[in-house]
Amino acid sequence: MMLIHCPYCDEKRPEIEFAYAGEAHIARPDAAEQQEMSDAQWSEFLFIRDNKRGEHCERWWHANGCNMFFNAVRNTVTDKFVKTYKMGQKRPSASQISKWNEGGNV
Amino acid sequence: MSEFRRPGRGLVDYDSPVKFSFDGKTYDGFEGDTVASALLASGVHLMGRSFKYHRPRGPVGAGSEEPNALITVTRGKGRMTPNLRATTMEIYAGKETASQNRYPGLGFDAGAFNNVFSAFFPAGFYNKTFMWPKSFWDKVYEPFIRKMAGLGPAPTEVDPDNYGSVYATCDVLIVGSGPAGLAAALAASKKDQDVILVDENPQLGGSLISSPEVTIDGLSAADWRAKTLKTLEKSGNVRLMPRTTAIGYYHDNFVALAERHTDHLPMVEPGRIRETLHRIRAGEVILAQGAIERPLVFDGNDRPGVMLASAAQTYLNIYGVAVGKELVVFTSHDSAYNAAFELAGANVRIASIIDARREVHAHLIEEAERRGIDVHIGMVVSGTKGKKRISEVEIYESVHNDRKRIKCDALLMCGGWTPSLHLWSHSKGSIKWDSQTGVYLPDKANENCVCIGASNGDFGVKAALDAGSKAGGGRKTYKTEEPDFGVGEVFDHLPSYKKSSKTKAFVDFQNDVTDKDIKLAVREGFHSIEHVKRYTTNGMATDQGKTSNLNALEIASKALGKDAPQVGLTTFRPPYTPTTFGALCGYRTDDLFEVTRKTAIDPWAEGQGAVFEPVGVWRRAWYFPQDGEDMHAAVARECKVTRDSLGIFDASTLGKIEVVGPDASKFMNLMYTNPWSKLGVGACRYGLMLGENGYIYDDGVVGRIAEDRFHVTTTTGGAPRVYRHMEDYLQTEFPELDVWLTSTTEQWSVIALNGPNARKLIAPFVEGIDLSPEAFPHMAVREGSIFGIPTRLFRVSFSGELGFEINIPSHFGLAVWKALFEAGQEYNITPYGTETMHVLRAEKGFIIVGQDTDGTVTPQDAGMNWIVSKKKKDFVGKRSLQRSDLVAEGRKQLIGLLTDDPKVVLEEGAQIVADPNQPIPMDMLGHVTSSYWSESLGKSVAMALVKDGFNLMGQTLHIPMAGGVVHKATVVKPVFYDPNGERLNVL
């Protein structure tokens, strides 16, 4: 059972307090964009996922805690969290992630 | 006392004799003995039969690595445990134990037939045969193979024992209480750390208990151990946990410990916890699991009486048992000399030491000769004799082809030592191959963890102590006097003069895997160690390869002509030793497995004799039988009374979410297909929710309590996911909206009153609400009180009758229900359950999400286009509804069905076809989603999802049942009762 740092509680808490909520930074197109999108483009938003082997941006919900959704970078090969950050923060760049990795922090 | 006992040695209590039974015969032992030590003390080595060839076997080890001596222990009803290791089972008075996998008995086992023909059962033989004739496979071969399965007997009774469950944290978790573990605990304790020290054995101290020759800081190993344990016990910050196995090492220093409380006790008071699973989140983990001695692989190495040298030491030093009277020691490592010397010191005749190596330290030979022990350097054991126990070994020297026979009653072997990397590997720490010693060692840690002592390849007491101190944060260096642990040589095979077909040299004892099997696997192209393992089953027995994996690797890599690391190492997987299911369940069994949720009104229904059904996490009253009614009769009556007069229904399980905030209606607009902005305060609306994929996700009535406040209801099963769905969108996609969501499912009890007398019943008790139809129309909500209890009163109907849903705070739910029921007697009020609710709603064609829809139904499919706003620019699922396949012709659509024979109630789930005479596979049009007998209409009614159903109105479809019966039904609109909704307006 992993330990997950909730950026709102600023605490590491056990995995069972959290619910995984899928890949992060897949913004829902607004109403106008939706209408301009082809079925293929829309299906990309709905279904296509990076499913990355390595550092993966994803969402977690502190369901049995503060109730907040937040984002995380986690290595899907080691399952180690690189960093968690609040909803609304931008997708970290690759260089940012490697900086975090060097810092070894969460 | 038995001639094999060595009184004065060991930790057993010689003042407490214990009688126990093995295979029906009574044996003597002492408190502190294991089944194995006590049997050995009685001169019994034969304790089990192997899996495949049913060969007679005795213990190879003295601990949890034991592959051979597996027994079944019985202690009363439901307490039969198979496959236990005799080497770890402590005895108590009256303990009943039995050997396994033999028929009719251990001495003579008919299954040993397999052994005679073992040449025909090499590794993977089953892949090569049993294929002809084909029909024999199902009827003859396969049933026979299945019958041969298994070691111990299968349980047949429910285990009456209780199991515990603990979550805990500590600064330092130390696994293993040998010198390394104890020194680590001492150091960590001094640093004021919160420490847990676990050991799988009953006695803490590990190898120190078995090291009479060792002194530490001037104390004997035994005294140092005792003193250290006392210090740790007194420290206040170290928790000592014997009989506790660290079974698995999981993410982020999460380690599971299985503690055994009662299996060793003669008397267990009822209710006492048998085992506890502790899940420890540790700041740091120190692994000091030691090393496991490696057997040697030679012809006849599985005969009872052949065992690891260290095991013989353990039997002597912990249990005061000499494993024989006249021993031969066969080794390729110096450490076995110490074992031989210790045993010689305990009055055991050591006939010879056979050392496979060509070069051995002179001092060892001198020491041996000083004790009158013959040492044969450069020789090997080439065969053994003896039936239930070894009686003779043959030794052999390959250069001069010397052969010699030596009588003995036990043979000790030592092929070197394998550091225990199990937990280290669970934690995903990396390992490296040490070609000098032929073992894998820990390399880089993946967690905050160190691996020390023998498990790190640091053999010897001082090395372990110093590493322990360092790991625990100390800097102490210990002074010890100890025999040199020495060095060894790894042999991938031992020379033999025999034809290989005449030999059986075992690698995995329990699964009967020989060196030949491993070579065969390699010959047949199985070149990865994982392949070799799976093809031969080496390492897949209940010891999971603790004594066999490294030997198999040596043999396979030699056969391949490759270095061991290129061949690999099989993955260590939890648990370290087999772990009781009960311990993994903890207290979460029976009623606590998945706690049944009950409404506030549930006790009343139970008192009325209601029959319940499980619905999601809840149980709900299904129907209320009276005077021996069956379900059909009860439901018919409940429906009739409700339609004629008044029914009362507990709707408390409905999910409820309070949506509050200045942007509440904007949020509702996005979450539901229909518009909410113009819904007046005090009005209700049915809402339909889609997933982003456009399919129906949930539904429910929503009341607007205030401009900025909605009372949302969801389906019973959908409540948690609808709440999550809303929070997800609110926080992730629409964070700009100022809205708060609160799950209020448990806060409200909901009493639904349906029937023409509903208003009359509540009128006298409601205050603050004008109940007149003009002031309180259908689909409205008002706040007031009932019986003086604050209420949100909804005028809604899921039955088609005049209906009210009374929401009151849950703790008043039961009282209000009872008061209503009492007052309702005047109207012949009937309580009804979910089945009647279903009939009433189906008569009206109201859908149940999840029954009449599944995750593939759009609002259009369900005939609910009217509820999908065409004006709203956006709502969840809107764009998906435009996808080509969702607007395509010929989708399955929800329609009504009336059977030609009105008495026939279709089976829910039955498939519908146009032509029942077509061949299989048939072209199916859809299926019956809801189907009930309607007492009110005097006929059955059904709803169905049917391909292009809207265009099939009036047509006859067929429902072919098993056994050839075909029902006919006509497609109709799915509203069967009061299509104009007049009954809602009754005064």
Add this chain to the structure above:
Amino acid sequence: MKFSARSLFANALSGHQNWPEQFPNKEPKKEYDVVIVGAGGHGLGAAYYLANKYGITNVAVVEKGWLGGGNTGRNTTIIRSNYLFDESAGIYDHAVDLWDGLSQELNYNVMFSKRGVLMLAHNVHDVQSFQRHVHANRLNGVDNKWLSPEECQKVVPILDISQNRRFPVMGGAFQQRAGVARHDSVAWGYARAASKLGVDIIQQCKVIGIRRGADGAVEGVETEKGYIGAKKIGVSAAGNSSVVMDMAGLRFPLESYPLQALVSEPVKPIVPCVIMSNAVHAYISQSDKGELVIGAGTDQYTSYSQRGALHLVEHNIMSICEIFPIFKRMRMLRNWGGIVDVTPDRSPIVGKTPVPGLYVNCGWGTGGFKATPGAADMLAYTIAHDAPHKINAPFNLDRFVGGRLIDEAAAAAVAH
């Protein structure tokens, strides 16, 4: 050398010294007509059917580890075809047809045991859902019948059918033709049969790139053992499918999750068939060694780590003990994890891709083993004909665009 009781006997007399390699590990040639990526049961099977059924023998199977080392060797070996939708019933039943006779066809005993699969219904919703399956299966020609609680108990005598339990047995759906097989043998059997037909199996040969020509079509694969030319490439890489498809510049509707399973210590026969429960959420069978083989659902997060969390194992065992309280004293011997690739509708993708010459077989989620021969055959057919067979045609990528999903899980729906 043909495998039979006779050859086994003959070889026993010569000390088993003369058995040839079952599947020689080859070094790659410069070019193949078809390169299959992934030597699991599906990939090896596809190579076998290409060579045996569709006449393409210049085939290589490349594997980053050892053959059969992924999900083929890590699953709970359940085989069944009692799926609801015609499309699913079609492909899974095709697989069961091939399973039946596979040992003889491959001359390799894969030990397919038709001991039956019993799916228990614990609530009214389960009953409705399973009845729907049973009816649909019957009309699709898939053997699956509804059993009353008493009939369930006849099949599984240790089943407690008292109705006052938290999860009462309200009946069950039973498919007799379903069962289990020996997972490793499936990979080995296909590997041996394919090798004999001239297929090169190349292990320890990780694919690191897919080369495409100017026209966009595939030209070959870059591997750790160098470049291998290929006119056509079939990807059958299970949990790592996204990674391989990414090499061709394709993003897929897949997510990879850890799936755990476990076995108990071996005991004498007690569980006569496969038993599954959706409501309690677990399944169990007993291996021919006597181990109870137990599994449930995936961990919640995506991962390639091949390990999962203890609390899932605990819940899995609790669930089994809820159905069979007599197993509380059994002991867990080994628990492991695999990586399963899951599509949005939990149904596989088997067919062509937008890249010419690139074919895929992925997204089998937790159900891949049972489909092995069927999926393999369909992948082979599609590669050989550059067009899908009608059985796998519905399992295309386009369904995610138009929305014609094959959503078995959704059809089973969530309780009302």
